[in-house]
Amino acid sequence: MMVSVDVPVSRRRRRERLSSCRLCAPGGRAVAVWAAACHRLPLFFPLFTRAHRPNEMVEPAARGGPAAAAAAAASPAASPAQTADEDLVLAALSRRPLIDADVAAACPSLSKQTRLAAINRLLESGRMQLLRRPSDNAILYKAVARNETAHLAGLSVQDRLVYAEVEKAKAAGTWTKELRIRCGLTIAAVKKSLANLEARKLIKSVNNVQYKNRKMYMLVGVEPAQAVTGGPWYTDDKEFDIEFIRVLYNQVQEFLKSRPHQMASVAAVERYLADLKISVEPLRTPHVHTLLNVMELDAIVESVSPSRAELADEGAPGAPPGGEEDPEAARARTTYYRVNKQVVSVLAVANTPCGVCPVVRDCHPDGIISPRTCIYIDEWLNF
Structure with missing residues (x-):
């Protein structure tokens, strides 16, 4: 049976304790029950009083990792000495992210309490990020430039950690299960942070065509990769657009037949389809090249190497003067396709x-x- 002991404390002494505690001070995040637990019932809540005592900065990793650091209260304006401590820690992180032991070795003049206080202030101000090292799941401190944190003002450390992982995913995006593993958070905490970031219009969700029930999260200004959206070959409902592909097949065949030698480069086919304006999403060189490759696999067209005379009749453009040409543009300029006449009759019989x-x-x-x-x-x- 657990017995609570009420330690008699004078009102003046109790007021001094409450004002010195970062959680229980005016403007702090603790409620009256927490204050009573901190200062009036130390024997009833021994773990709580050891984890958070007045005027003591506790390392976030020691109290549950990055998510627990979000519970730290906003610190008052830093003094010149505190600013110097923060600059010393940021200088240690200028080259690469470090674990706490490496930061301590790089800042021998700072005591543990002073170093952790500077780290907490940097985390609260957004000048530092917490990352997870994939090899051993250790927590890394990463410095953040001041001009990169303006849009993250007001976010908790937990939200900043989720934002950093979403930013790292880039155009491929990431989803809740990956974020839970990489951030070391519960699924409920990840969903809450994602909702906060979406409300701030910092990230967006995109449906994955390969996994229809999976939402991929990425930054607002990032264009999703074709592997996520499916590119122009999918409808708004993420269904494969068979009718659109069939129209493209017919248009490409008619275009190739109208050419002098019934052949054309990828770049020429791209310009022709762009002039038709039959696609809502612009068909770029990789899209057209993929379309022609699929048509070649279907034995509708075949890739050829035209002779010099045929190239002259085609009026093939040369390489742009000066500078290096993009590899994709070079392939589009030099790869030619023509209608496959040898297999059309066989396919016609097979498709009856x-x-x-x-x-x-x-x-x-x-x-x-x-x-x-x-x-x-x-x-x-x-x-």
Whole structure:
């Protein structure tokens, strides 16, 4: 049975204790119950009083990692001596992120209490970030430039940690499970931080075409990667747009047939599709190159190496003068495709409805079931 002991303390002494405690002082984050636990019932809450005593700065990693550091109260304006301590810590982190032991070795003139106080102030002001080292899950301190923290003002350390991981993911994005593992937080804490960051319009959520029930989070100004959105080949509902692909197939074939040698470069096909304006999202060189590669796998077109005479008739543009050409642009300028004439007839026969007709054995020219009266063949021929 646990017994609580009320230690008699004078009112003046109790007021001095409350004013000296960072949590219980006016403007702090503790409520009256916490104040009573801190200063009137030390035997009832021994763990709490050891974890947070008046005028004592506790290392965030020792009290549960980055998430616990968010509970620290805002410190008052730093004195010149405190500013000098912060500058010394930031100088140690100028080259690369460090663990606390390395920071202590780089700042031998600072005591542990002074160093941790400077670290807490830097975390609260946003001049420092907490990271997780993947190899051993150790906490790293990373310095942040002053001009990079203006948009993060008012965020807790936990929110800043989640923001740093989302920023690290870039265009590929990240999701809640990855953030939970990398930040060492609970799933509820991650969702709360993501909601706060979305409300501040610092991050956005994008649906993943490969995993429809998974939301990927990235910074607001970042364009999602094609692996996430699917590029122009998917509809707004993240469904593969078969009709759009079919239209592109037909347009590319007609364009290649209209060329002098029924061939064209990737760059020429890209310009032609851009002039048609049949795509809401612009079809860039990688998109067109992918489209032609798929058409080549479907035996609709084939890649060729044109002769000099054919290149002259095509009016192929040369390399841009001066400077190095982008590798993708160089491939688009030198890779040519033409309609595949050798396999079209074979594909046409293979794609007839007769290949999947359940009564094909009873089909005869003069029978009840006949190719002459088959509506499926008429639809196939009119396509």
